[in-house]
Amino acid sequence: MTVSPAGENPVANLSADQPLDAIDRGTLRRRERLIGIALRTLSIAGFFALWYAASLLNQHVWKLFNPVLLPPPHKVLEAGIELTLSGELLRDIAASLYRVGLGFLVAAMLGVGLGTLIGRSRRLEQLLEPPLELLRPIPPLAFLPVLVLWFGIGEMSKVMFIAYAAFFPIFTTTCEGIKFVDILLIRAAQTLGASEREIFRYVVLPAASPSIITGLRVGFAQCLFVIVAAEFIAADSGLGYLINDARSFFLMSHMLLGAAVIGIIGFVFNAVLRRLEARILRWRVDARGPG
């Protein structure tokens, strides 16, 4: 080994290499992202290509089933344009979203409120948990006819139904989140002078917020899940009504359109809620490191 002057110290060169390394990692990450986008685009294109192929091949070559049963994608798009122009689609979307929004709000208030109370008090848990545990396994749909008889065929029965369906996921996750707050965090707050109320506000609620937000997200998905069923039974508007009404007239493209719109609404809302979650829980997302 030769002795080199300070300027050419191999150790000094090592640190000079670091920015280069950072650039390398930057391009690598960009390439990763491009591959990801390409694959996702390809999968969507593939889905529509398969749909087209199945529909057109059946219509012109295979003749396996009545072509009315599977219209090609552009027919669904045409139906969408037609119903948009007539104002029908927007009216149905608005009706469904109104019910979902109201039902979700009721479920969120009851679920977070009751979940917090029961999560805080063992006595209350012992008192209220048995009936709740008995109700939990019953699918919401089982109550739909009952709710229609109780609340009539107006908005009330549907809002209640949606609220019921979304209640349990919100309630359960809130309850668990509140119950399992790290005792050390509570003790730390106590020795910093926090009162019971301050501990709840500054420690228990933020510590439980990831669970609560997850519950709200799952609960919202439940709302979209059950709205269609509610609108099948008794409604004169809404996306479920659109599908059910189209069935009576054998309008396959209208039925698929209704389903597609629900899918798109669910996708958009989930994306928005995820964004919101990432913002509120910045401290947690950060734990996963950059990228």
Place this chain on the structure above:
Amino acid sequence: MNAKTAKIRIEGVTKAFDGATLVLDRINLNIVADTLTCLLGPSGCGKSTLLSMVAGFVQPSRGRVVVDGFEVTKPSADRGIVFQDYALFPWRTALENVAFGPMIRCVPKREQKAAAMHYLAMVGLEAHADKFPSQLSGGMKQRVAIARALANRPSVLLMDEPFGALDAQTREQLQEEMLRIRQLERNTILFVTHSIAESLFLADHIVVMATRPGTVKQVFAVDLPYPRDRMSPRFLELERQIKQLVREEVLKLGIH
């Protein structure tokens, strides 16, 4: 030690869990103001339980803990604590963690920030004020936890194996920091550890505890001047002496 001038008095404290297992048996200790006392013993000797009683998290089965003439019944802001596992609020930045105590005291926002910044700087972390705990190393987290406890200006600082989860280098570094901070903030420190070298490096008094049930085996007044040389003959001699005492207790526990 005169009981009248003691800052913390532990009077005949006994603790039995589930009414049966005797964890601590008639502990009597007087801790003088502005001193650093180490509770030293193998795991399971009840030293952390004793600290929890001074903090007010746990109540003695018999006897009492008196701080500044008042019996301890619940946690309070005049007794700050630093845990081994940091217990930082993960949703608050380093600065917001340190500002927690001042915030609870309803100090104006700007003063909260100034106080938090002052104590973060004291532990050398002013450059990391806006980071979340998840972005800090173990040593940095513990520095934040120490700053958070100090920012409340507690008269008693309780430390429960604070450096137990850190690597050897960080550990020694933080021990030196502790001594420096002690010069700035005058408080009475009760420090739980199972490391003999750590207690010899830091403490004015070392309380060696016996196990099963936990009792006070022997109290050492460490007469070495600060800063202490971990390699000096007197340091090593004391270390050997205490090691002998602790070993007897570990042997009593058997394999566990």
